[in-house]
Amino acid sequence: MPPALLPKFLQLVETKDDDHKLALVVDMRSRSFFSEIQAVLDELENQDDLDFKILFLDAADKELVARYKETRRSHPLAADGRILDGIKLERELLAPLKNMSQNVVDTTELTPRELRKTIAEQFSDQEQAQSFRIEVMSFGFKYGIPIDADLVFDVRFLPNPYYLPELRNQTGEDQAVYDYVMNHEESESFYQHLLALIEPILPSYKKEGKSVLTIAVGCTGGQHRSVAFAKRIAEDLAKNWPVNESHRDKDRRKETVNRS
Incomplete structure (x- = not known):
């Protein structure tokens, strides 16, 4: 100017x-x-x-x-x-x-x-200078890893609801899909290990001066497993931190089908 x-x-x-x-x-x-x-x-x-x-x-x-x-x-x-x-x-x-x-x-x-x-x-002001928030997002590996992600976790090894006809067109935000993903023993075990890894390091990110920490969880298409995991992570971290939850590719398959 x-x-x-x-x-x-x-x-x-x-x-x-x-x-x-x-x-x-x-x-x-x-x-x-x-x-x-x-x-x-x-x-x-x-x-x-x-x-x-x-x-x-x-x-x-x-x-x-x-x-x-x-x-x-x-x-x-x-x-x-x-x-x-x-x-x-x-x-x-x-x-x-x-x-x-x-x-x-x-x-x-x-x-x-x-x-x-x-x-x-x-x-x-003092509050702004010390601000720190967490972005938890889901994505599909087939569409690329988010370029702004700080931590990336892969849940493609978990059972995939896509292969169940009654769940294929739903997402991890729907209760039936969420329950299917989370009710498997390997899902619960991995989630507990994941949370135990993330929670202790958050204060260090804040102390380092980082204002936004982006945690990205990916599955193949970003519609089912990653959405369910990101949703649960966001809910648990929100108990102690400012958290924003987003799902980049949740509706991408639906949009592609509608255009075809």
């Missing part, structure tokens, strides 16, 4: 009743726009009904060069491709903004976890 539009944009936001949390991006490559930012921030600072603060993230040149090399990206301001020249120009452009900042954080020695914690402490 061009800095000159920021005051008008904030006025528009203030007309809404919602409690907005905004993140705006100003591209320094548009130098004619970016040069206006200091004047715009001075204008906003004089508004009595607006409170803002600037957190400036910095790092040593050597570390910045290493980060660019690690990601194999060129610096956007390095016309001749030399990363260090781009960093030098960037520092010149950002110097006024750095001088206006209420807090400058040197990220040279910070891990991603430590940086995330630092930013959360600056801009989040």
Whole structure:
């Protein structure tokens, strides 16, 4: 967003009743726009009904060069491709903004976890900074493993309700299918071992600073066994944690049949 539009944009936001949390991006490559930012921030600072603060993230040149090399990206301001020249120009452009900042954080020695914690402490209330929730989802391996899954469990070895005509068109959310899946001895044994594995490690994920842990349970088509397991896991974990339950492929077979 061009800095000159920021005051008008904030006025528009203030007309809404919602409690907005905004993140705006100003591209320094548009130098004619970016040069206006200091004047715009001075204008906003004089508004009595607006409170803002600037957190400036910095790092040593050597570390910045290493980060660019690690990601194999060129610096956007390095016309001749030399990363260090781009960093030098960037520092010149950002110097006024750095001088206006209420807090400058040197990220040279910070891990991603430590940086995330630092930013959360600056801009989040205590409850938000410590928030942690669990996403439990079912899926079908034939449609691919969810790319955002942190923990993946395979229940394809369990008896499959698909081969029972009376259960084929139902899902793991239906009681008959749920009971069929869970009433087998191997299902109950595996579930208890699974729960015993998951529950003790949740506090460590929260302590590490992870905000969302995605647990994915898969069967062949994502309609029966994985749905039943994900449903039960979500119900048990919800006794102590914020949990959201979803079933990615539960109705996919039905939709495919309807289209054919």
